[in-house]
Amino acid sequence: MEARLDIICRVITRAFDAVEIEMFGVSQQHSLRLAALTAIMGRYLGYAEDHIMAIALSALFHDSALAEYHIGEFVGNYSTEVKAANMRAHCEKGQRHIDILPLNHKVEGFVLYHHERVGGTGVFQKQEGEYPLEADFISLVDDIDVAIHLQATQVDDIYRIREKANQMRESHSAISIDTFLAIFDEKTLLSLHRENINKTLDECLPHLYIDLSDPAIILLADLNANAIDYKSAFTKKHTSQIANRTYMMCDYYGYSDAEKRIMYLAAGLHDIGKAQVPRAILEKQGKLTGEEFRIIKSHVYYTYEWLSEVPGFEEVTRWAAGHHEKLDGHGYPRGLKGEELDFNTRMLGCIDIYQAVCEARPYHDARNHADTMDIMYSMVDDGKIDPQITKDLDTIMAPWSLKDVPAPEISALKTGAIISSY
Numbered sequence: 001m002e003a004r005l006d007i008i009c010r011v012i013t014r015a016f017d018a019v020e021i022e023m024f025g026v027s028q029q030h031s032l033r034l035a036a037l038t039a040i041m042g043r044y045l046g047y048a049e050d051h052i053m054a055i056a057l058s059a060l061f062h063d064s065a066l067a068e069y070h071i072g073e074f075v076g077n078y079s080t081e082v083k084a085a086n087m088r089a090h091c092e093k094g095q096r097h098i099d100i101l102p103l104n105h106k107v108e109g110f111v112l113y114h115h116e117r118v119g120g121t122g123v124f125q126k127q128e129g130e131y132p133l134e135a136d137f138i139s140l141v142d143d144i145d146v147a148i149h150l151q152a153t154q155v156d157d158i159y160r161i162r163e164k165a166n167q168m169r170e171s172h173s174a175i176s177i178d179t180f181l182a183i184f185d186e187k188t189l190l191s192l193h194r195e196n197i198n199k200t201l202d203e204c205l206p207h208l209y210i211d212l213s214d215p216a217i218i219l220l221a222d223l224n225a226n227a228i229d230y231k232s233a234f235t236k237k238h239t240s241q242i243a244n245r246t247y248m249m250c251d252y253y254g255y256s257d258a259e260k261r262i263m264y265l266a267a268g269l270h271d272i273g274k275a276q277v278p279r280a281i282l283e284k285q286g287k288l289t290g291e292e293f294r295i296i297k298s299h300v301y302y303t304y305e306w307l308s309e310v311p312g313f314e315e316v317t318r319w320a321a322g323h324h325e326k327l328d329g330h331g332y333p334r335g336l337k338g339e340e341l342d343f344n345t346r347m348l349g350c351i352d353i354y355q356a357v358c359e360a361r362p363y364h365d366a367r368n369h370a371d372t373m374d375i376m377y378s379m380v381d382d383g384k385i386d387p388q389i390t391k392d393l394d395t396i397m398a399p400w401s402l403k404d405v406p407a408p409e410i411s412a413l414k415t416g417a418i419i420s421s422y
Contacts, residue, residue, distance in 0.1 A: 001211065001212045001213070001312060002209045002210065002211055002212065003209065003210060003311060003312030003313050003316075004208065004209060004310055004311050004312065005101075005208040005209060005210040006053070006056075006057070006201075006205055006206070006207060007309060007310045007311070008210075008310055008313075009057055009060050009061070009101075009220075010035075010060065010198070010201065010309075011272070011306045011307065011309060011310060012220065012223055012227070012269075012272070013031045013032065013064075014029075014032075014272075014275070014306055015224055015227045015272050015306075016031060016061075016063060016064055016066070016275075017029060017030050017031055018275035019066075019067045019228075019230075019231050020063060020066060020067070022278065022279060023067065023231075026146070027145065027146075027149040027150075027151055028151055028194065029151055029194060029197050030146075031059065031061075031062065031063065032060070032201060033141070033145055033150055033151065033192045033197060034059035034060070034062065034138060034141050034142055034145065035056040035059040035060045035201060036191065036192060036197060036200050036201055037059075037141040037145075037180070037183075037184075037188075037192070038056055038059045038134070038138055038141060039052050039053075039055065039056040039204045039205055040183050040188065040204055041055075041137055041141075041176075041180060041183055042056075042134075042137070043204065044179055044182060044183050045179060048105070049206045050103070050104040050105040051105045052204075052205070052206070053103065053104075053105070053205060053206050053208060054103050054104075054105035054106070054110070054134075055134045055137060055138070056201075056204075057098060057101060057103065057107075058098050058107050058110035058111050058114075058134065058138060059137075059138045059141070061097050061098045061111060061223070062094060062138050062142065063090070063094065064094050064097045064223055064226065064227065065089070065090040065091075065093035065094045065097065065226065066090050066094075067226070067227060067230040067231060068090070068093070068226055068230040084123075087115065087123050088124065091111065091112050091113070091114065091123055092112060094112070094114075095107075095109070095110070095111040095112035097111070097219075097223055098110065098111050100216060100219040101216060101220075102210070102214065102216050107134075108132070109131055109132045109134075109135055110132055110134045110135050110138065111135070111138070112124075112131075112135070113126060113131035114138040114139045114142065115139060116131050116135060116139065117139075117170075117171045117172070118136075118171060118173055119170065119171070128173055133175060133176065136172055136175075136176045137176055137179075139171075139176075140168065140172045140176045140177065140180060141180065143168060143171070143172075144161065144164060144165060144168075144180075147164060148161055148164060150189065150192045151192060151193055151194050151197070152193070152194075153189065155189060155190065158184075158186060158189060161189070162181055162184060165177050165180050165181060165184070166181070212261070212262045212265065212316070213257070213258030213259075213261055213262065214261070215261065217261045217262065218261055218264055218265070218268075218408055220265065220268075221243055221264055221265045221267070221268025221269060222243075222268065222407075224239070224268050224269055224272055225239035225240040225243060225268050227275065228271050228272060228274055231274070231275065231279055231282065232282040235274075235282060235359075237404065238271070238355060238356070238359060239267070239268060239271050240268075240407070241359070241404060241405060242267050242270065242348075242351050242352055242355045243264050243267040243268040243407075244404075244405040244406065245267075245351045245355065245397065246263050246264060246347070246348060246351055247260050247263070247264045247267075247408045248396060248405055249351065249392070249393070250264075252392065253392075260408075262315075262316065263319070263344060263347075263348075264408065265316060266315075266316045266319040266344070266348060267320075267351070269303070269307060269316065269320045270303065270319075270320040270321075270323045270348060271299060272302070272303050272306055272307070272320075273298070273299035273300060273301065273302025273303035273304075273305075273306065274299040274302075275302075276298065276299060276302050277296060278295070281295055283362050284362060284363075285362045285363065287363075297332050297333070300321050300323070300332060300333045301333055303317075303320055303321045304317060304320075304321035304333065307320055307321065315344075318345065319342075319344045319348050320348070321333070322336065322341065322345040322348070322349065323345070323348045323349045323352045324349065324352075325337075325341055325345065325349060326349075326384040326385065327341065327346075327383055327384055327385060327386065328382070328383045328384055330384070343389075346385070346386040346389055347386075349385065349386075350376070350385050350386060350389045350390055350393055351393070353376060353379070353385065354372060354376065354397065357372045357375050357376065358372040358402075366402060368401045368402050369394075369397055369398050369400070369402070370401070373390075373393075373394050376390050376393070376394075377390065
């Protein structure tokens, strides 16, 4: 089973951006615009297609670890020294994220050094020539888009944008700035607008496919889990633990390695739409209002909408977006019931309930396995969840009461090469 790797990455990036918008005021589709601009710059310089894709995906993932390391700044309780350390850490982990993708071109330092400055005043104090030009491409367009939100800027502002780029010559290389000025015209600006950006990326990037059984799929699921889970202190292990428990259950049921990885991916993406839910609602101490509950429920609509954009993701989308359906038809978003819910959807739904019940939340303390199963068996009695899967969960998860289930072992796994279509 194959799917478009470049679109998977774009969808995951949407979650990163949604979290950054709420936490730091970043403009919508920020990472998508960086990917488009760096790709256009690379093409102008005559880079090969694999090289262009490497830059663009690095731009997509440049802030993939931002929420994990900067959540404290959102609530204002970090010192200047800790903020500096977090800046280094998010660059380092962001680089590790892009390193896991099975790309055909090296990306060494592309993300790690995206906060450097040519005079050596950046995060790692590297001088020009000591870090890749591609990192400076990302850094330049990042600075421009943060300063001037390009998704809504009109063509009358072309001169202002170009002047802003010229003013950055003390921070960025002449090659980066001259290349940006060469490609940035009215057509380019309009191509970055919200209604055009996905079409622009389809046109300027190669189409890359990955086999969903590739071990890199596990790592892609982890990227999304980082973005979603670190949005709230109460859910920072939610997605990762559901993915780990899903992998363990699939192993119990005798799934093949390929099937386990695909289900791990579905579990890792099941709450991607939660990036759209305000943090204040996720961490509310008291009972949710009707409107707040409606907003919480909307996350599965976003999960379905976003994942549906990926060709080849039909089954993954069905499993991920169906985790709140119930056998009695009283779940959401579609009110499916009984035989309309296949085994994998039922399993993911049960595991999601298990994790939500056992982990600490604003409105309840962490529960042990026995107390968690009491609640789940009551749901079985009410005809809401699968009785056999619930029984199997009871058996498999009992040794892990009040413990985190470990992640699948991936250190020894070798990812394959992506399949390119230019």
